[in-house]
Amino acid sequence: xxxxxxxxxxRGLASIRLSIAxxxxxxxxxxxxxxxxxxxxxxxxxxxYGEMIDAAFGSxxxxxxxxxxxxxxxxxGLAAAVAFKMLVWNIGGExxxxxxxxxxxxxxxxxxxxxxxxIAIPVVIMASAVGGAFWASIAAIPxxxxxxxxxxxxxxxxxxxxxxxxxxxFGSNSPWRDPESPQFPQGxxxxxxxxxxxxxxxxxxxxxxxxxxxxxxxxxxYKTRWGFELRIVGDSADxxxxxxxxxxxxxxxxxxxxxxxxxxxxxxxxAGPVGGLDPRSLDLGLGFTGIIVAALARLNPxxxxxxxxxxxxxxxxxxxxxxxxxxxxTVTMLQGAILIFAVAGEFFIANRIRRPERTDAAPDxxxxxx
Amino acid sequence: xxxxxxxxxxELRGVDKTFYGVHANxxxxxxxxxxxxxxxxxxxxxxxxxxxxxxxxxxxPDSGEMLLNGEPTVFRTPKEALAAGVGMVYQHxxxxxxxxxxxxxxxxxxxxxxxLNQKELHNTxxxxxxxxxxxxxxxxxxxxxxxxxxxxxxxxxxxxxDVKVLILxxxxxxxxxxxxxxxxxTMRQMASEGRSVIFVSHKLHEVxxxxxRVTVLRGGKNVxxxxxxxxxxxxxxxxxxxxxxxxxxxxxAEGFGKAVLTVTDLMVDDARGxxxxxxxxxxxxxxxxxxxAGVSGNGQRELAYGITGLRPPTGGKVELDGEDVTDMNVLAxxxxxxxxxxxxxxxxxxxxxxxxxxxxxxxxxxxxPYSKGVRLVASSFKEKGAEMIERYDVRGVQPGLPIRxxxxxxxxxxxxxxxxxxxxxxxxxxxxxxxxxxxATEAVRNIVLAERKRxxxxxxxxxxxxxxxxxxxxxxxxxxxxxVGDLQTNEATAERLGLLMAGQTEAST
Numbered sequence: 051x052x053x054x055x056x057x058x059x060x061r062g063l064a065s066i067r068l069s070i071a072x073x074x075x076x077x078x079x080x081x082x083x084x085x086x087x088x089x090x091x092x093x094x095x096x097x098x099y100g101e102m103i104d105a106a107f108g109s110x111x112x113x114x115x116x117x118x119x120x121x122x123x124x125x126x127g128l129a130a131a132v133a134f135k136m137l138v139w140n141i142g143g144e145x146x147x148x149x150x151x152x153x154x155x156x157x158x159x160x161x162x163x164x165x166x167x168x169i170a171i172p173v174v175i176m177a178s179a180v181g182g183a184f185w186a187s188i189a190a191i192p193x194x195x196x197x198x199x200x201x202x203x204x205x206x207x208x209x210x211x212x213x214x215x216x217x218x219x220f221g222s223n224s225p226w227r228d229p230e231s232p233q234f235p236q237g238x239x240x241x242x243x244x245x246x247x248x249x250x251x252x253x254x255x256x257x258x259x260x261x262x263x264x265x266x267x268x269x270x271x272y273k274t275r276w277g278f279e280l281r282i283v284g285d286s287a288d289x290x291x292x293x294x295x296x297x298x299x300x301x302x303x304x305x306x307x308x309x310x311x312x313x314x315x316x317x318x319x320x321a322g323p324v325g326g327l328d329p330r331s332l333d334l335g336l337g338f339t340g341i342i343v344a345a346l347a348r349l350n351p352x353x354x355x356x357x358x359x360x361x362x363x364x365x366x367x368x369x370x371x372x373x374x375x376x377x378x379x380t381v382t383m384l385q386g387a388i389l390i391f392a393v394a395g396e397f398f399i400a401n402r403i404r405r406p407e408r409t410d411a412a413p414d415x416x417x418x419x420x
Numbered sequence: 421x422x423x424x425x426x427x428x429x430x431e432l433r434g435v436d437k438t439f440y441g442v443h444a445n446x447x448x449x450x451x452x453x454x455x456x457x458x459x460x461x462x463x464x465x466x467x468x469x470x471x472x473x474x475x476x477x478x479x480x481p482d483s484g485e486m487l488l489n490g491e492p493t494v495f496r497t498p499k500e501a502l503a504a505g506v507g508m509v510y511q512h513x514x515x516x517x518x519x520x521x522x523x524x525x526x527x528x529x530x531x532x533x534x535x536l537n538q539k540e541l542h543n544t545x546x547x548x549x550x551x552x553x554x555x556x557x558x559x560x561x562x563x564x565x566x567x568x569x570x571x572x573x574x575x576x577x578x579x580x581x582d583v584k585v586l587i588l589x590x591x592x593x594x595x596x597x598x599x600x601x602x603x604x605x606t607m608r609q610m611a612s613e614g615r616s617v618i619f620v621s622h623k624l625h626e627v628x629x630x631x632x633r634v635t636v637l638r639g640g641k642n643v644x645x646x647x648x649x650x651x652x653x654x655x656x657x658x659x660x661x662x663x664x665x666x667x668x669x670x671x672x673a674e675g676f677g678k679a680v681l682t683v684t685d686l687m688v689d690d691a692r693g694x695x696x697x698x699x700x701x702x703x704x705x706x707x708x709x710x711x712x713a714g715v716s717g718n719g720q721r722e723l724a725y726g727i728t729g730l731r732p733p734t735g736g737k738v739e740l741d742g743e744d745v746t747d748m749n750v751l752a753x754x755x756x757x758x759x760x761x762x763x764x765x766x767x768x769x770x771x772x773x774x775x776x777x778x779x780x781x782x783x784x785x786x787x788x789p790y791s792k793g794v795r796l797v798a799s800s801f802k803e804k805g806a807e808m809i810e811r812y813d814v815r816g817v818q819p820g821l822p823i824r825x826x827x828x829x830x831x832x833x834x835x836x837x838x839x840x841x842x843x844x845x846x847x848x849x850x851x852x853x854x855x856x857x858x859x860a861t862e863a864v865r866n867i868v869l870a871e872r873k874r875x876x877x878x879x880x881x882x883x884x885x886x887x888x889x890x891x892x893x894x895x896x897x898x899x900x901x902x903x904v905g906d907l908q909t910n911e912a913t914a915e916r917l918g919l920l921m922a923g924q925t926e927a928s929t
Contacts, residue, residue, distance in 0.1 A: 274794050278778070278785055285773040292730065292760070292768050293782045294751030 072399050073346050076391035077360070083391075084384045088376070098376055105370030106363035114251040118323050119336075119362035122147070122315035124260040126340025127347060127354040128267050129182075129311035135271070135349050136284040136304045142189060142204025143312040144337030145211030146182035150313025152215060152226070153181025154320040155327040158240035159225055170244040175259070175317045182313015183306040185211060190305035194298045200305070212333060219329055226327045237326030246321045256318040263314065267351040280304060312337060339365070342389045348399075361385070428490065429454045429585055429616045430475060430506070435484035437470055444470040445481070446640040452585065457607050457617045459627040459648070462637035463660055463829075463857025468620050471637065472587045475618070476508035477501030503530070505584035509574040509591060511855075517563035521545060521556055521573050525580045548576055552606050567594045567716055575606070586610065587618040592626055593854065596715050597885065597918040604630040622857070623886075624653040636660055661858050669890050670709070670869060676893075677706030680741055680877035681727070681758075681846045687735035688719070688726035696722035698901035699736070704846065704877035709868070711892030711909075712881040715921050719901035720881045721763070724848055727879070728760045729753040741845060754783055759844035761836050763851045765828070769835045772824035776817045777805030780838050812837030813863060829860025836867050840876075847871050848879045853887055865891060885914050899923045 085095035106116050126143045133140040140146075157177035161170050189203035218226040220235045228238040246254040271277035283290040283300045290297050315336060324331040343361055347353035364385060368378035432450040436443065445467045452458050462468045473479045474486075477495030486493050488504055495501040498508075515524050522541040526532050545558035554572040562570060571591060578586055588607075592600040607617050607630055621627055627634055628648060635645040636659040643659055681704040690696035696719045704710045714720055725731035727738055729750040738746045740756055748756075762768040770779050781790050781801055789800040809817055814834045816826050823831065836852065849868065853861040868891060872878055882888050888895060895912050897905035897920040905920040 273796055273798075275785065275791050275796055276794065278796055281774065281778075282771050282782065285771040286767070288768050289771045289782070291750065292762065294749070294754045296749075296751075 068399050069348055072395040073348075073357070073392055076346070076395045077388055079391045080384055080387035083387050084380070087383065088380070093376055098371065098374070098380070101370055101374055102364075102367035102381075105367045111251050112366070114253040116359065116363050116366050117253050117257050119365055120359045121257040121260040121318050121322070122336050123339060123343055123358035123362050123365075124264055124354055125311050125315035125318065126337050127343030127358050128264055128340075128351055129308045129315070129337075130341045130344035131347060131349040131351055131354055132267060132271065132280075132304055132311065133308035134344060136280055136301065138193075138301060138305050138308065139201045140186065140189070140204050140305060140308045141201060141341060142186065142207050142309070142337070143315075143340045144335065145204070145208035146185045146309040146312035147316040147319075147337045148208075148211040148215050148332060149185035150178035150182040150316030151320045151324075151327055151332050152211075152218065152316075153184075153313070154178035154317040155226055155237060155240055158244035158320065159238055161241065161244060163241040163243055165241075165243055167243045167247075170241070171246060171321060174240070174244045174321050175314065178313045178317020178320070179310040180313070182316065183310040185313070186305055186309020190302050190309070193305070194302045208337070215327065215329055215332070219327060228326070236330075237324075237328040239326045240320060244321060245325060246318070252323060254322045256322040259318060260314075261355055263311070264351050264355050267311075271351065276303075312340070315340075334365070339385065342385060342392075345389060346392045348396075427453050428487070431487040431490075432471075432474070433485050433487070435471070435474060435481045435486070437467075437474060437479060437481050443467075443640045445474070448484070448637070448640070448642045450635060450642060451645075452616050452618065453633075454584075454616055455611050455614045456632040457611050457619055457630055459631035459634045460618055460620045460637065461622075461624075461627060461634055461656060461660055463622075463859065466637040466660070466857070467640040468637055469589060470640075472508060472589055472618065472620060475501070475585070476506060476587055478508075499528075502581060502583065505582070506587070507578035507581065507583040507585070508587035509571065509578065509589065511589050511593070513570050513574055515562045515570060515573060517561070519562060520558065521560055521562065521565075521576075522558040524562055524573055525558075525577050527577075529581060544580065545576065548579055552576075552579060552609060553602055554606060568596070568599045571595070571603075579610075583615070585616045585618070587620075589620045590622070590855070591619070592621060592623065594716055594883065596921050597914050598922060600626065624656055627656070628653060638662055657858065670872070670893070673707055673872075673893060676708045677875060679703045680706050681879070682739040682742075683727065683736070684739075685736040686723070686726050686733055686738065688722040688731055688733050690719075690722055695734075696901050697726055697733075700898070700901070700903055701736075702879075702896060702903065704879055706845075706875045706877055707872055708894065709872050709878040709880055709892045711888040711895045712879065712898055713885065713888050713895055713905075713917050713921060714883070714898035716883050718898050720850065720898060722901075723898070724760065724762065724850055724879075724881060727753075727848060728758055754842070757843075757845035759839035759842050759847045761832075761839050761847070761849040761852055763854065765831045765835055766824055770823055770831060773822045775820060776809065776814065776823045776826070776834060777801045777819075779823045780805050780808050780834060780841075782838065783842060784838075808837050808841060809834075812867070829856045829863075832856055832860060833863055836864055840867055840871055844876060846877045846879065848881070850881045851883060852880070853884065854882075885917055888917075889914075897921055 081099065088095040088098055105112060107113055126147060129140065129143045129146065154174045154177050158170065158174045161173065185207060189200050189207055192198040192203065193200045218224045219237055226237055228236050246256050248254045271280060279290065279295050279300055282293060282295060283297055287297050316332065319332060320326065339361055343354055343357050347357045364381055368381040371380055372378050428451055430452040432448060435445050435448045437445040448471060450471065460468050460471065470479065474481050477498040477500050480496065493504065495504065516527065522538065522545045525545055526536055526541055542558040549555045554576055556565070556569050556572045562573060565573065571594065591603060595603060607619065610617055619631055631648045633645060634648050634651055634656065636643050636656065638660060683700060683702050686697055686700045687695065688697035700723060702710065712720060722731065726733045729748055729752065733746060737744060740758060745753060745756060766772045771782065778801065781804065784790055785796065789797060789804070791797065812833045814830050816830055823834065832852065839847065852864050852868065856864065868878060880888065880891055889909060889912060892909050895907050895909055896903050897917060899921065900923065904923070
């Protein structure tokens with residue numbers, strides 16, 4: 051008999067239950083693997099995890115700090131999600147975030163103190179979106195018209211953006227640099243009128259802006275003509291061309307939108323907790339973490355929200371670990387493990403494994419003559 | 421081993437294979453004797469390709485067993501099947517285009533070392549080609565060859581490995597009648613040497629002509645095997661479909677309306693930038709079906725691309741209802757009333773990962789009732805979708821599932837239905853029933869004839885002569901990007917068309 055023990059077959063439709071269960075299980079599996087690793091290095095895994103949970107959720111301050119990190123992560127997650135949905139591999143969220151921050155702080159400083167908040171805040175946030183889109187366009191335009199590989203260009207542009215920011219603060223007397231602090235170079239604080247008000251500890255209203263943009267992105271992709279075209283192009287560019295859709299323009303549009311989302315993350319940072327172009331507070335790798343967020347959320351803009359919250363908690367737990375003598379890079383390791391399990395978990399969402407039916411036990415099978 | 425078993429090359433017993441919970445093969449028994457040409461008949465989705473793929477080691481059955489020369493055998497990979505002497509020529513060839521014919525023969529051959537003796541290889545290739553009536557230049561690179569020649573290379577590859585069982589999956593679909601004749605001779609010769617040939621086809625007259633025995637599959641089951649000599653084509657058709665069936669034929673038209681599509685001296689390049697359409701002129705009148713016959717790769721694709729705006733022509737003119745649309749983009753062509761059913765359903769005509777409802781709206785989504793401003797109206801997608809699924813009899817649709825899970829016939833009914841739903845002035849179809857079963861073929865042809873009756877000008881580009889003869893009012897033959905023949909359907913015969921398709925001019929007539 052060629053009876054096989056297991057059969058792997060594709061599921062037609064991924065069930066919603068599974069698409070929630072699998073990411074959750076991936077996180078748990080990553081924690082278990084991380085725990086084993088911690089145990090091998092002589093740590094008490096339970097204690098470490100307890101400390102992490104405490105650091106992320108243990109107090110109203112901890113929760114508000116986690117939410118502060120959540121806001122930009124939602125946006126970098128969206129940046130990756132909309133781009134990946136169309137097979138545009140924008141991994142330049144990092145650089146686009148920084149350029150969003152550069153534009154936002156630049157505009158805020160230029161506006162000065164005299165503008166009312168009702169104008170200053172929206173203008174500063176818009177500026178960050180423009181900044182991110184601008185930085186993305188440097189990779190997007192050559193991709194669309196010359197066919198360059200955006201994985202390479204967006205990645206390299208991250209380093210350029212980082213160095214431009216460092217130059218503005220550390221290497222020059224640019225308007226971005228704080229003139230009050232010549233010994234310790236830092237970003238010039240933006241005027242109070244351009245800052246988003248806080249409402250709970252240090253938490254500002256930026257979190258609601260991020261959530262609103264995620265809902266808007268969902269609406270855009272699933273409920274509008276533009277989004278329908280985007281899904282067609284993402285599924286098959288040839289078919290889209292055949293249906294009369296301008297594929298190049300579409301790809302360019304999505305690329306710029308992706309950059310704008312990442313730029314907004316920088317804008318929320320500047321107009322929120324950071325309050326200026328401060329390299330030490332901006333260079334956190336949130337652009338890259340957004341890729342993990344998008345993957346775990348299976349590119350669904352709404353799922354990006356809870357996933358970003360979870361990743362923010364992980365990030366905020368890092369410094370707390372150092373206080374108990376565990377390297378904070380443990381958090382990076384856990385992030386990596388989660389991503390690996392989530393990607394592997396995709397297989398179980400897309401496929402079903404079952405035992406074959408015992409066909410040899412059915413001798414009464416007669417041929418149905420029509 | 422008894423005597424009867426000794427004659428069997430391969431036997432399948434109770435083979436089962438399911439995909440997505442659907443039986444592609446269900447409890448199939450199949451016997452292949454040494455030295456016979458065995459035809460495998462069946463509608464699309466009847467399980468022929470699955471059965472062949474199991475024999476060739478590409479799929480493993482969920483249950484059931486295979487006996488090779490009486491011995492129970494399991495092929496885990498095509499490589500194992502080849503080593504055991506079973507090889508297959510797939511519909512989509514698996515050759516390396518940049519290598520020469522001889523190099524392709526050597527590829528993956530177990531007895532050849534790292535260094536190739538090119539000269540010896542060329543000699544062997546030429547010798548084999550001559551012996552089996554499959555002449556092909558061993559030094560030619562595969563991409564330079566016509567489809568028919570590439571098929572010869574595939575067969576030579578198997579013969580070079582001295583395969584005892586050859587499986588040919590719809591080999592005649594890409595051949596001219598003359599090339600098919602030659603292939604049949606080759607098949608008979610291989611059989612006379614004691615090899616077994618499995619010949620998959622839809623075409624009853626070919627089966628009748630070349631095979632010794634026929635096995636008919638329907639709905640994944642073996643519904644019977646007969647000696648070809650005793651089988652009447654009508655009986656075979658009935659076994660395939662499970663009912664009596666008459667393919668629609670065209671009624672003679674009383675007259676045609678004014679010209680809806682006029683193409684003048686059209687020039688279109690292929691993807692490599694080489695001239696593929698070299699000055700084609702044609703005119704289609706309202707209510708007329710103009711057929712384009714030709715071996716594939718003679719500019720048919722580029723002709724369709726040029727007319728629909730998918731590839732801007734490098735010269736000439738396309739006029740729709742008297743308006744010059746040559747330089748307009750694809751969307752303008754769609755809006756002005758050119759509908760197009762491409763040959764590649766999932767590669768071009770449909771978005772494979774989107775749902776059937778989405779695909780049915782793939783061109784009309786820009787207008788009401790699908791769109792309201794920038795917003796899409798989800799209920800319209802659902803209602804219009806259900807309506808079209810019913811009207812065009814698209815079966816197997818499950819809400820929320822991607823369209824690629826449908827069978828070929830249902831994909832095509834959805835695609836053709838969507839295009840005619842646009843109420844076009846001109847309908848362009850490329851090989852609209854290629855690979856379809858008789859039932860779906862009937863449905864598609866009925867739609868085309870209904871459009872003709874409605875006054876649509878139809879351009880039917882096909883490699884299937886039976887189809888062209890059944891549907892066209894006028895036939896043009898294309899060869900190397902030019903029209904080499906223009907005939908009324910009643911003066912066209914397969915013979916005459918075949919010669920024109922092969923580039924022979926009609927000087928002698």
